[in-house]
Amino acid sequence: MEHTYAQIGHLVHRTPVLSSRLINEISGAEVYFKCENFQKSGSFKMRGALNAISNLSSAQQRSGVVTHSSGNFGQAVALSAANLGVEAHIVMPINAPDVKKKAVTQYGGNIIQCEATLEARERNAGNIVASKGASFLHPSNQIEVILGNATAGMELLQDHPELDVLMTPVGGGGLLAGNALAAHYFGQDCTVIGAEPALVDDAYRSLLSGKIEGNTRTDTIADGLRTTLGSVNFPIITQLVDQIIRVEEDEIISALKLVWERLKIIIEPSCAVPVAALLKEPEKFRGKRVGIILSGGNVDLSKLPF
Template sequence: MDNPNLPSKKILLETHQRIKPFIHNTPVLTSQLLNEVSGCNLFFKCENFQKMGAFKMRGAANAIISLSEEEKSNGVVTHSSGNFAQAVSLAAQKLGVKAYIVMPENAPQVKKNAVKTYKGDIIECKSTLQAREAAANKIKEEKGATFLHPSNQDEVIYGNSTAAMELLEVQPELDFILTPVGGGGLLAGTALAAHHFSKKCKVIAGEPMEADDAYRSLISGKIETNETVNTISDGLKTHLGDRNFPIIKDYVDKIIRVEEHEIKEAMKLIWERMKIIIEPSSAVPLAAVLKNKSEFKNKNVGIIISGGNVDLKNLPFV
């Protein structure tokens, strides 16, 4: 039975139509060799080919389009270590809206450079969540800007759902879709899409062992946090929120934890065998499949490659 607070199928279809002019319908790629290595049929939804290089463009575009004209005139503000920063900057630029981007001082330079290219106004802060939130709140008060959350906002989650919607259009017979999980926005959106647009597809997330708050949250039934986040998957260091966790709790089958060396090996496999650039966070779902081969044996498995914004001077497998 549907959760009464769940968005309808109609809302997700309207979201997709709304953001279509601002996104790419990204390709779904396959690899015979990776099928043989994993023992299943893999279908990679390549959001590394999305505008600004990650799925985050979908949620950012939907969130900004959904604002009133008055809200648009005052601009938007977010805090992000990278991909959502770029997505908000680019979506705002396309829609003629000012974007204020709070970024931790240790964010990858490649991501800062991209934000500048998209005309986002960067405000640097210390690399703690408290510092990020304080800086964003200050801009919100001073400029009247609307805060956009990278993962815990309905409009962002609905926008994110469109990646899995497109994947299921191409491959309606999927048994599983896997995503990485950090803040939970992509996972929740994917779970909504599978719930509304597939009769049998289960949704599973891969998560670094070094930042396994979502895994623990599913077990405890409440939002858990991490004391340390010592992982190369820089996009997965945040925790779930009160908007996405109820969806994840009800509609995500399980979360599989993977070790750092497994993430590196999966990332290397995709670079070498598929000849595409992905960031460490994007390798986590494949690492989860390779770790649990018996569960996925001979199944049709979709994997959402979340992004490809990687620092080429700091590759984990070099």
């Protein structure tokens, strides 16, 4: 992980850590928010994208890269590729937020739209790999991406090594797995918890069943968390994550509004999910030092839920 940080640390922002007296009072905990909404491309995914592209050979970089993403990883890949002189193709579901599609285009990525299913995303990405020879970058289920993501938690633990809990949202599992590794190697008896919308609680059910579960719906407001776990990150999560807390849509919206009002920063619904978990189960966190990764701030301001 130190090698990963040495490779990408100078290419990403060391994002600030904020706190709120009011949120501490409400939760009964000492909470530290790692603000990846201030990261380049607007989310933590810049870390994983940069690490994945940097680890490609020169020949692979010349052939370009492709990924499928509802937005944040697509933006990160487009910007990372542009910075490294690599062509990027981004497969995006038709229901991805317009603000994220616009950002991908502005960063120079080529958008291929598809139906809002994992099968459609994977099929379209596979077609580009076959036709152009591009290297596929998985948004969450690739070790280079996971290790890049881990640098966010690594930085947070460098600033606050005494954390009792590290909590992140979980969708595809790349952020949770990466920061579970960070807590394991750099924390001091630091428990890792994932937070997930109840409408798409595949990670919760996967930990219970011991196998990767799917979802039958994808209509959560937390658009970045609509995907499922993968074969690379699931074993890490199984071994190193203590539990997954599920939250309802109204709880996500309330947490989103609270952060906007009290921290005075813009976050997107997906990264309000662990804040909602903190507020939903205060007895679990009372008296503890809790680190939360605020994963991104790419918001369509015309579609705010409040």
